[in-house]
Amino acid sequence: MSSPGTVYIIKVGGNVIDNPGFLDSFLADFAAVPALKVLIHGGGKIATRIGDKLGIAANYVNGRRITDAETIDVVTMVYGGLVNKQVVAKLQAHGCNAIGLTGADANIIPAVKRPVKEIDYGFVGDIPTGAVRTAPVKLLLDAGLTPVFSPLTHDGKGQILNTNADTIASSLAVALSEHYTVRLVYCFEKKGVLRNAADDDSVINLINREVYQQLLAEGVLSDGILPKLDNAFAAIESGVKEVLIGHAGDLKRNTTGSVAGTLIC
Ligand SMILES: Nc1ncnc2c1ncn2[C@@H]1O[C@H](COP(=O)(O)OP(=O)(O)O)[C@@H](O)[C@H]1O
Numbered sequence: 001m002s003s004p005g006t007v008y009i010i011k012v013g014g015n016v017i018d019n020p021g022f023l024d025s026f027l028a029d030f031a032a033v034p035a036l037k038v039l040i041h042g043g044g045k046i047a048t049r050i051g052d053k054l055g056i057a058a059n060y061v062n063g064r065r066i067t068d069a070e071t072i073d074v075v076t077m078v079y080g081g082l083v084n085k086q087v088v089a090k091l092q093a094h095g096c097n098a099i100g101l102t103g104a105d106a107n108i109i110p111a112v113k114r115p116v117k118e119i120d121y122g123f124v125g126d127i128p129t130g131a132v133r134t135a136p137v138k139l140l141l142d143a144g145l146t147p148v149f150s151p152l153t154h155d156g157k158g159q160i161l162n163t164n165a166d167t168i169a170s171s172l173a174v175a176l177s178e179h180y181t182v183r184l185v186y187c188f189e190k191k192g193v194l195r196n197a198a199d200d201d202s203v204i205n206l207i208n209r210e211v212y213q214q215l216l217a218e219g220v221l222s223d224g225i226l227p228k229l230d231n232a233f234a235a236i237e238s239g240v241k242e243v244l245i246g247h248a249g250d251l252k253r254n255t256t257g258s259v260a261g262t263l264i265c
């Protein structure tokens, strides 16, 4: 049997999306990745700004947006519409035949509304293990298309759900590992996971579970880096070949054999 081909699952975060020049150079690099690839975009910052204009204030708990009935409409419009279609149009301009999707399209990412415990997250979706349906993604890749996912899923009963983009990337990476050698690259505005969040050059090159526990105990990690690391470990422990967290400007290096940023092992 021949060895499976490589697919890059690449996630780009809200601080890159919110900076038009940075986003454009990132998308040019993404378009040039010489392998099969899937893009997952965030957009939390833009959703917060547009929500503010509409008088709908953002509220985050543990890195997840509390998504009430008004907020799910805002994020559906912003992630599934504005951001997704702008990213697709820009990729087309770079010669990448992108197709924009939510997790509801082709029923690729069925999710479950997060149960209410101490906190009611509202219309936030968790992706059950094994739920991602890879067949439609494979069809698109086989047809020469590049899927671009917004951070939206659905409950199978007609309700769109808001799911953290890092989680979507990790779940897609794990599911596609059954068919491909998958490399997952988280791209954001820092050079990697930092030992000192205020020092952009304090990148930690390698993090395993033991180092992660130490960093947590030292209080070095906060905000969005926590769900990113949780999702990164979930991927590396479930069949994904390589997981990297790095600067969006280092995508070219991170998809051509070298490593710039933090490698999860
Ligand atoms: N030790 C750390 N290293 C890197 N980032 C950190 C660290 N501690 C906190 N952060 C914060 O985590 C953020 C990344 O999470 P998030 O804002 O959700 O990014 P994205 O939108 O790209 O997923 C960084 O912008 C940074 O402000």
Ligand SMILES: CC(=O)N[C@@H](CCC(=O)OP(=O)(O)O)C(=O)O
Pocket: 012, 013, 014, 015, 041, 042, 043, 044, 045, 047, 063, 064, 065, 075, 124, 125, 151, 162, 163, 164, 165, 166, 224
């Ligand atoms: C449930 C939840 O928190 N969803 C995220 C989805 C967007 C996202 O993940 O965007 P970034 O990658 O830019 O952070 C949110 O609404 O902020």
